[in-house]
Amino acid sequence: MLAALATPLQYCKGIGxxxxxxxxxxxxxxxxxVLYFLPLRYEDRSSIKKIKDLVPGVNQTVCAKVLAAGETRYGRRKVFEAAIGEAGEFVSAKWVNYRxxxxxxxxxxxxxxxLHGPVTRFGYQLEMIHPDVEIVDDGEAGQPSVGLSAVMPVYSQIENFHQKTARKIVRxxxxxxxxxxxxxxxxxVIKRHRLMDIGAAFCALHLPTAVPVADSSAKKSLVFDELFVMELGLAMRRAQLKREDGIAHTGHGGRLTRLEEALRGLLPFxxxxxxxxxxxxxxxDMAVPHPMNRLxxxxxxxGKTIVAFMAVLRTIESGCQAAIMAPTEILAEQHYLTIHRYADGLGIKTALIxxxxxxxxxxxxxxxxxxxxxxxxxxxxxxxxxxVDFARLGxxxxxEQHRFGVAQRAALRTKGADNVRKGASPDVLIMTATPIPRTLCMSVFGDLDVSIIDELPxxxxxxxxxxxxxxxxxxxxxxLRAELESGNQCYIVYPLVEESKELSLKDATSMSEHLQRDVFAEFKVGLLHGRMKASEKEGVMREFKAKKIDVLVSTTVIEVGVDVPSATAMLIEHAERFGLAQLHQxxxxxxxxxxxxxxxxLAAWTPSEDTFRRLKVIEESQDGFRIAEEDLKIRGPGSFMSTQQAGAPDFRTSFALADLTILKKARDEALKYIAHNPALQGLEGERIKKVLKARWEGRLALAEIG
Known part of the structure; x- marks a missing residue:
């Protein structure tokens, strides 16, 4: 059965x-x-309104034909306006942010x-501002044709696909x-929490006979299933790590001693x-003979780096080597230069590879x-x-954990600790500059111990x-020009690499050309984005750091850390598209x-009050942890974690973390189950083991599955 779910779509009937x-x-x-490609929302076509029956102030759906459409102006603002009508009545649909x-x-x-969205009244005219639009084929207009449900699922846009095509494929x-x-x-667990079979839950959400409510049993069942399996995997991973042999770093046995004391004497703070x-x-953690796994x-x-460096000192005092792995060469060099000046004064020999x-x-x-x-x-x-073989890796x-895959992290752990003691694993310390609210840490990083530095120097x-x-x-x-003329540099950040057929947003590629040609012609404008080769990205960042580039146009690839002291200004385009934590980064x-x-x-107009409430938090606060907590309150845990911060698990259901009470219940049930069946034995245990292996083995490095 699990093998059937892995079937490539090209082999499914009618796809190719x-x-x-x-x-x-x-x-x-x-x-x-596809099963987990769940609808964004539903349209109840049995309750489509006639234009004359629309009520201002309420989200409603109307189906009619385009009578006129085009670009117009209201003062200095360009607006795309369409008259959508039927039998002498029409509603005016308007878009401010469009292509x-x-x-x-x-x-x-x-x-x-x-059209689906909030209806308003402007003078005597009914309006819908930024409504969702679905192209309706003749067979779907008005009342549904034979074989179509009155409730239509609406899916996330697939480029050039009508909703009708998407619905047909999914169905x-x-x-x-x-x-x-x-x-x-x-x-x-299914009985105790009144959950549905997972197959029935998929049918209820993709092929509904009535509009599912936000907390429907089908949604709850999929979420509970996903979170339970994840928490089970994390519990097994944690137990596995606690049983592994490690190295007790006592601070004795090395050629150097009293390093921490010496470093504190060198530090100007x-x-x-x-x-x-x-x-x-x-x-x-380092004092016990089991591997540390701490975030x-x-x-x-x-000041995470200096704390990590002090852990390095304890390792060296104990006669072992330490390794620091950064996601890019320029970040590795930055760590090397920061640490090297102190290491030399302490007699520590360092190497950059x-x-x-x-x-x-x-x-x-x-x-x-x-x-x-x-x-x-x-x-x-x-x-x-x-x-690359270490003599005694401790x-x-x-x-920045989320820039590395599980396999890469595991590969570094297996290099050289064996020479310290047969079968031993080195201690692992992970640093992240992405604050995660405390309420989520325990559940989503259940295999790691967490230390929090929530105070700035x-x-x-x-x-x-x-x-x-x-x-x-x-x-x-x-x-920005004033900063550049003062000899400083600046960033301009965009959400997209290039123009999208789906979204009407400015993009980094075309805007970098426009900025160089029309706005900052006397300065050097550079471009950086995630689709460039690693060597190209490194080259651009080196030029920026060396002040050969004045304005760096970029996507979010600059989110994680290179220090450029003369970069004093940043313009973030379409700031409404980013999460608070990402904006803070x-x-x-x-x-x-x-x-x-x-x-x-720089935020485009949006009817959402939440958007400007979120941006106001960033405007008023510099505290990453407060910002993370506010982001959690406003967007909910699901949206907050969707950016996959600090190596968080990626969930199949976008609303997996929408309700923290379900997360807690799933965690409690997983811990209870693993306590009485740690090896996942028996028919039920074997089934759960197979599901766990299929979903999480690669992502959680669960060596004991199978």
């Missing part, structure tokens, strides 16, 4: 290779992907459309495969109370690592490649943050050099 490839671009590769070619192609004269897959789905819940607390927790959460600039090293330098560095003459090795994924520090200059509107764009450019790229810095949040 070409259609399968197009669906794959949306992330729909297998039968299981003209897309709207013209979609809203052709005479085209039947379905076909659900009808053939939903009953073959295998859930991971024990029978008594004292550690904050939060740093001292995190350090004490790390030392406690340090700290805001941008909170990256993929772009010259052959002779690489051979020399690898030989030193293998012989044990180097104490601290800093590098990128090059550290886990063949030929500690692995990973910067005194004297840091806060980054001035301002929300600005589209009409103030020229003023924003003038502010982006803002952290400026203000790194002690100069006054500014971050401008």
């Amino acid at each position: 290779p070409k259609l399968g490839e197009r669906l794959g671009e949306k992330g729909l590769l297998s039968v299981e992907d 003209l070619s897309y709207m013209k192609a979609r809203l052709k004269l005479g085209q039947a459309v379905m 076909s897959v659900v009808e053939e495969y939903a009953h073959k789905s295998v859930g991971g819940l024990p029978d008594d 004292k550690l904050t109370a939060a740093q001292e607390k995190a350090l004490a927790e790390i030392k406690q 340090i959460q700290g805001d941008v600039g909170s 990256t993929g772009s090293m010259k052959k002779a330098a690489r051979i020399e560095a690898l030989s030193a690592v293998n012989s044990g003459s180097v104490d601290l090795i800093i590098g990128t994924h090059a550290l886990i490649q063949k030929g 500690l692995v520090i990973i910067d 005194p004297g840091r200059i806060p980054v001035e943050t301002h929300i600005i509107k589209e009409r103030d764009r020229v003023r924003a450019y003038e502010l 982006l803002r952290g790229r400026v203000g790194r050099g002690g100069k006054r810095s500014v971050c401008l949040l």
